Amino acid sequence: MLNNIIQYCWQKFLSITHYNHFQWSDFVLFLAVPIGCLIVEAFIIGYSSSSLKKLLTWNASAQNDFFCFLTHAFNLYQIIGIALTFGLFYFAYGVIQKHFCLHLIDYITNPFLQFGLMLFVGDFKNYVRHYLLHRFGWSWELHKLHHSATDFTMLTYLRSHAAETILTNFIDLFPFIIFGAGFQSFVWVYVFREAHQYFIHSQIKSDWGWLGKYILVSPLAHRIHHSINPVHYGKNFGNTFIIWDRLFGTYCEANPETVDVLGIPENPYNQNGFLHDYLFCYVRSIQSVFNFKS
Ligand SMILES: [Zn+2]
Numbered sequence: 217m218l219n220n221i222i223q224y225c226w227q228k229f230l231s232i233t234h235y236n237h238f239q240w241s242d243f244v245l246f247l248a249v250p251i252g253c254l255i256v257e258a259f260i261i262g263y264s265s266s267s268l269k270k271l272l273t274w275n276a277s278a279q280n281d282f283f284c285f286l287t288h289a290f291n292l293y294q295i296i297g298i299a300l301t302f303g304l305f306y307f308a309y310g311v312i313q314k315h316f317c318l319h320l321i322d323y324i325t326n327p328f329l330q331f332g333l334m335l336f337v338g339d340f341k342n343y344v345r346h347y348l349l350h351r352f353g354w355s356w357e358l359h360k361l362h363h364s365a366t367d368f369t370m371l372t373y374l375r376s377h378a379a380e381t382i383l384t385n386f387i388d389l390f391p392f393i394i395f396g397a398g399f400q401s402f403v404w405v406y407v408f409r410e411a412h413q414y415f416i417h418s419q420i421k422s423d424w425g426w427l428g429k430y431i432l433v434s435p436l437a438h439r440i441h442h443s444i445n446p447v448h449y450g451k452n453f454g455n456t457f458i459i460w461d462r463l464f465g466t467y468c469e470a471n472p473e474t475v476d477v478l479g480i481p482e483n484p485y486n487q488n489g490f491l492h493d494y495l496f497c498y499v500r501s502i503q504s505v506f507n508f509k510s
Pocket residue numbers: 346350359363441
């Protein structure tokens with residue numbers, strides 16, 4: 217009996233972490249994108265002010281970035297997140313994926329239209345998802361771990377709590393429900409989207425000119441989103457495209473002089489180590505659900 221339970225748990229662990237169909241090519245690609253981005257950034261702005269140097273300096277904020285990155289690199293966030301959310305989102309994810317899928321993609325035959333539609337719908341979903349993370353007390357407490365970074369190291373992109381990632385994976389289901397397919401399968405789209413996310417969490421403080429003004433989220437625009445200055449709160453939620461912020465009035469013009477300090481007010485993070493911060497973030501979120509005073 218005990219043996220069966222252990223066997224079941226082990227199989228579940230392997231399937232949730234995808235270790236049972238582990239592919240070196242996926243793992244190498246996962247590592248190659250940030251390593252490549254770190255090298256490119258150091259070439260552009262010089263090693264002395266690069267993310268690479270900040271990571272090697274190993275300050276408390278950079279340590280949290282790095283350990284969160286590891287939870288993603290080894291897919292451990294899945295197991296941690298499912299345990300911390302009591303399997304609820306995982307269960308709902310399975311049910312929805314199995315029973316509620318419109319497969320609209322089957323009715324769109326033009327591959328360019330197919331791709332464009334999924335890209336824009338997916339990015340709009342990311343905008344709404346990000347807005348919602350800031351909207352509710354409990355989700356903001358989870359998302360605070362990302363915002364508690366006091367400096368960008370590129371790996372700040374993946375500085376997120378496992379419970380937040382499970383929640384965001386659940387929201388990611390909605391385009392899938394409508395279309396019945398995801399476009400992550402295109403390798404070059406994956407590389408572009410990931411590299412873009414690493415660069416908007418970089419030390420390159422550029423607004424990217426007209427490109428950052430009207431099309432893509434620039435590093436400076438995302439810096440504004442992470443700014444500690446209250447006038448920047450609730451601005452620039454965009455993920456890949458800046459158009460949603462412009463459409464829904466959350467756009468804030470990027471200006472290097474206006475963003476000097478990153479983080480959250482009275483920042484309780486980056487002082488007691490990664491495990492403390494990870495647990496603290498989760499406890500604060502649960503307290504917020506039940507409205508406990510801490
Ligand atoms: Zn945010």
